[in-house]
Amino acid sequence: GQNIDQPTEMTATEGAIVQINCTYQTSGFNGLFWYQQHAGEAPTFLSYNVLDGLEEKGRFSSFLSRSKGYSYLLLKELQMKDSASYLCAVEDSNYQLIWGAGTKLIIKP
């Protein structure tokens, strides 16, 4: 079966760095997406990786290793507004998105 694993919840301190991991087992691979979802709101797109390596976008970076079936989202200089759930999703060989359950990130002052 197809599976995406992420930690359920993480806690970090304002100003610090946090890494949210995502491992996947899917039928084929056409890319990996990260979305941010604030409580009670819709998900919003953060990043897309299809090649191995690190993609940097301001305070957020996303890493992919296809051989290991592994990705992480790195958030630097954490702000209180970064408190949200972070969703990992993989596009399989049929171009269907398989979603993880999300990681709830709690930022403490």
Next chain:
Amino acid sequence: NAGVTQTPKFRILKIGQSMTLQCTQDMNHNYMYWYRQDPGMGLKLIYYSVGAGITDKGEVPNGYNVSRSTTEDFPLRLELAAPSQTSVYFCASSRGTSHTGELFFGEGSRLTVL
């Protein structure tokens, strides 16, 4: 910019009732999707469409129906509502898949079936 608009935002249904969730996008996207999100679970695809006149089942289509008569609109119909359909529903659209697969979501519709 309106983006993806879905209505209603909240609805309470009685068991056995039917209703339609409306979804409209103004970005001329070919791909549209309906997802449901339950606590502690990943988004589950109900139905999707790759263009006007074309629809296909996702992972959890039972109890739902869709139509796509125009590029802009993709309504989701719930027939004979059941408590298991209590969920938050998201409509989304994208230009394509892979590197053009960024999803734009509506604000969500919170449905309770009692």
